[in-house]
Amino acid sequence: MLYTTTQEHEAFRKKVREFAEKEVKPIAFELDQNNEFPDEVVKKMGELGIMGIPYPKEYGGAGLDVISYAIAVEELSRVDGGVGVILSAHTSLGTYPIAAFGTEEQKKKYLVPLAKGEKIGAFGLTESEAGSDAGGTETTAELDGDYYILNGGKIFITNAGKADTYIVFAVTTPGIGTKGISAFIVEKGWEGFSFGDHYDKLGIRSSQTCELIFNNVKVPKENLLGKEGQGFRIAMATLDGGRIGIASQALGIAQGAYESALAYSKQRVQFGKPIAFQQAIQFKFADMATKLRSARLLVYSAADLKEAHADYSMEAAMAKKYASDIALEVCNDALQIYGGSGYLKGMDVERFYRDAKITTIYEGTNEIMRVVIASHIIGRPPK
Numbered sequence: 001m002l003y004t005t006t007q008e009h010e011a012f013r014k015k016v017r018e019f020a021e022k023e024v025k026p027i028a029f030e031l032d033q034n035n036e037f038p039d040e041v042v043k044k045m046g047e048l049g050i051m052g053i054p055y056p057k058e059y060g061g062a063g064l065d066v067i068s069y070a071i072a073v074e075e076l077s078r079v080d081g082g083v084g085v086i087l088s089a090h091t092s093l094g095t096y097p098i099a100a101f102g103t104e105e106q107k108k109k110y111l112v113p114l115a116k117g118e119k120i121g122a123f124g125l126t127e128s129e130a131g132s133d134a135g136g137t138e139t140t141a142e143l144d145g146d147y148y149i150l151n152g153g154k155i156f157i158t159n160a161g162k163a164d165t166y167i168v169f170a171v172t173t174p175g176i177g178t179k180g181i182s183a184f185i186v187e188k189g190w191e192g193f194s195f196g197d198h199y200d201k202l203g204i205r206s207s208q209t210c211e212l213i214f215n216n217v218k219v220p221k222e223n224l225l226g227k228e229g230q231g232f233r234i235a236m237a238t239l240d241g242g243r244i245g246i247a248s249q250a251l252g253i254a255q256g257a258y259e260s261a262l263a264y265s266k267q268r269v270q271f272g273k274p275i276a277f278q279q280a281i282q283f284k285f286a287d288m289a290t291k292l293r294s295a296r297l298l299v300y301s302a303a304d305l306k307e308a309h310a311d312y313s314m315e316a317a318m319a320k321k322y323a324s325d326i327a328l329e330v331c332n333d334a335l336q337i338y339g340g341s342g343y344l345k346g347m348d349v350e351r352f353y354r355d356a357k358i359t360t361i362y363e364g365t366n367e368i369m370r371v372v373i374a375s376h377i378i379g380r381p382p383k
């Protein structure tokens with residue numbers, strides 16, 4: 001137990017770990033190979049009560065804290081990073097904006113089924129010309145009577161196609177930069193809203209990622225989230241929390257690779273003894289364990305700050321940057337310990353190695369994480 005976790009946290013970890021070991025681990029290789037979204041597993045995650053961990057019970061959530069949520073993403077990712085990000089994108093990105101910025105009606109209509117796991121959520125911010133520069137959004141939403149008419153598209157959207165509701169960012173007032181962007185709740189099935197093909201990705205292949213295409217989609221006025229022009233701030237505030245989710249995912253992937261290599265090193269004999277007793281291998285484990293411990297403390301402390309409603313934007317960026325950087329290092333070392341065997345399809349370290357890479361890229365590249373951290377340390381340049 002770490003000093004930041006309680007016995008309740010560890011009991012919750014045990015519950016999610018048992019679920020992940022029983023329901024996800026046996027099919028993780030197959031999901032990866034088939035590029036397949038685990039519909040049944042996600043349904044069971046709802047039944048287990050982990051699709052709305054940090055949201056109040058009155059809105060269908062579990063009423064637990066942000067550390068519990070981080071633990072759940074970590075434990076799922078320890079066996080399958082794709083399943084970890086399904087939960088993270090649903091909870092942090094697809095559900096949080098409604099919980100934090102929604103009206104009472106929006107919460108009743110959308111938050112409750114999302115938090116109960118009856119519906120899946122997604123978040124549409126990234127566009128082909130607006131990646132790291134999220135303020136460059138070109139999708140438009142033009143008010144026409146009681147509706148906003150949505151036109152444009154989004155790329156690289158996690159849970160796309162499988163999700164029922166989408167938080168979509170679009171320009172309502174052109175020419176004034178980020179202050180002209182608004183956020184909307186958009187439902188799957190609305191006329192003019194379609195999806196591109198499911199991308200064929202290097203890793204996290206059990207998660208589904210597609211384009212969103214909007215062609216004159218009529219979004220009722222009451223589905224505006226927050227106020228007009230508040231969208232960019234909603235996106236940034238949401239991503240602060242999302243980065244805790246991705247940091248937890250990276251941590252879980254690294255933990256899974258570490259444990260796998262540790263078990264292997266105890267039974268693989270070379271030069272007359274298990275390789276775990278060779279100093280070259282021992283030093284790798286010492287470094288891996290230290291990195292994992294450091295990352296875990298950063299992730300839980302960012303989660304703790306969010307739970308306390310303190311500023312946590314910088315800490316979330318630090319946790320995401322560090323956990324994802326060390327996830328690549330730990331997975332690399334784990335595969336190295338396996339040697340040639342680890343390079344083969346069907347070996348979990350081979351999958352963890354591929355899954356880890358995305359964590360340095362999405363929900364803000366690690367270069368953008370440094371921009372965010374530096375902006376908190378140094379402030380913004382004088383105008």
Ligand code: CAA
Nearest residue numbers: 089126132133134135158178233236237313362363364368
């Ligand atoms: N919370 C609230 N408001 C914030 C904020 C935050 N964390 N960060 C910035 N803002 C506000 C600023 O205060 C500013 O408000 P004012 O204009 O009133 O002063 C406004 O937002 C604009 O801020 P900046 O001038 O700093 O904005 P910028 O255009 O320079 O961009 C950036 C800043 C940090 C680079 C931002 O664009 C960014 O985070 N880029 C990365 C985008 C990203 O993470 N995309 C991930 C997509 S989702 C995904 O990947 C999901 C998935 O697949 C799982």
